[in-house]
Amino acid sequence: MVISTSKIHMQYKLKKSEEDVMRIVRDMLAYTRSLGVQDIELIAEDAGRADRRFLYQLVEEAIKGGATTVDFADTVGYKFPHEWAGFFQEARESIPGIDNVVLATHCHDDLGLATANTLAAVHAGARQVEVTINGIGERAGNASLEEVVMAIKCRGNDLLGGIYTGINTKHIFTTCKRVEELSGLPIQPNKSIVGRNAFVHASGIHQDGVLKHRGTYEIISPEDIGRPRPSNDGIVLGKLSGRHALQTKLSELGYELDDEKFKYVFWRFKALAEKKKDLCDSDIKSLLLEEKVAKASAKEAHQVHT
Incomplete structure (x- = not known):
């Protein structure tokens, strides 16, 4: 009432x-x-x-x-x-x-x-x-179920005297996505817990930390809410990415470069990232091809001069 x-x-x-x-x-x-x-x-x-x-x-x-x-x-x-x-x-x-x-x-x-x-x-x-799924509600909405539940799961023991909800959190992601589909109200990319970017890392210092230990920048994991881990382990290569992220991607693609080659590829990578927001595997491979072409051209020029 x-x-x-x-x-x-x-x-x-x-x-x-x-x-x-x-x-x-x-x-x-x-x-x-x-x-x-x-x-x-x-x-x-x-x-x-x-x-x-x-x-x-x-x-x-x-x-x-x-x-x-x-x-x-x-x-x-x-x-x-x-x-x-x-x-x-x-x-x-x-x-x-x-x-x-x-x-x-x-x-x-x-x-x-x-x-x-x-x-x-x-x-x-x-x-x-x-609470409501995805925070849907009058005007700006209500308290979000997924945020409240995961906050209690994450901090309930040390801040709330052991309070818990009893909710199986592994169903959260599929539930939120289902509500998004049925309601026609899209989840914002930066929405906490279930947004597209919630487990994506773009900054170089963040990527470096996550590659060393996920706990540096993730207080919960996608698996906690039943969410598939983002492709490329959540690492998005772009203009903010650093050397560690690029080196890791090159290793995943099966390439090992010496310091001189890597410096050239990294320089070209940063230049391309200024023009294109997110770089995919084919972009990285094209940079490696450029490195080979540049090296071959330099060798031919040296032979002609000789």
């Missing part, structure tokens, strides 16, 4: 007073329980902007009336993480009977803080999180 709790919502949307809203909640709960329903969730819409005195009184009445889950909604994505955590902490300390219900959080992403606020609420005692 949903009821608006902020002054702006009550005045302009519901056109109801605090007393009216309190009565509506009592009536809703009484009617629902009269139907034999035992598990009742009350969602306090726009709780992030509500007057806390009124909100706490409303929640206390809801608990007395039989609510088993109380969901505080940051409906317009207004709160910062430290505020939202403090809000939950204060609610737990101020509302009689709140320890007897499940606390839930419902966050929107208007300021890009939905995932952070959700995790802040969990840290402060929320044990139900309302």
Whole structure:
């Protein structure tokens, strides 16, 4: 059951007073329980902007009336993480009977803080999180399931007292891609966890680190979410790539160059990368052919001069 709790919502949307809203909640709960329903969730819409005195009184009445889950909604994505955590902490300390219900959080992403606020609420005692696949939702969207789940999986033990979700994370990638197909809402390439570039490394210093040890720049692996590892092990050759990445690619292609040849090929590689965003295997092979042609031409010129 949903009821608006902020002054702006009550005045302009519901056109109801605090007393009216309190009565509506009592009536809703009484009617629902009269139907034999035992598990009742009350969602306090726009709780992030509500007057806390009124909100706490409303929640206390809801608990007395039989609510088993109380969901505080940051409906317009207004709160910062430290505020939202403090809000939950204060609610737990101020509302009689709140320890007897499940606390839930419902966050929107208007300021890009939905995932952070959700995790802040969990840290402060929320044990139900309302999320959506790919963060799809009203306006800028809701807290993203894949982000919240993987954040808890990654940091739950050391920061959240061992909290876990029980979700099989190896189904995340296929689920997110399926929702993308069915909804027609494309996943941004730079979307965390499931975006096309989430496990792709383009910067030279990043590539060098990853080639030495993946943990230098990957805190989770594609396999954790059931995602195939990107081709070329996630290394994208381009203008930001360094010597280590090119040497690794040459070795994969079966070429071993001495220092002089490699310097020439690397110089040509950087020049080509300025013109072409991403270089493929055929581009690298063409650079090797250029190196052979250049060497042959130099040898012929030397013979003619002699």
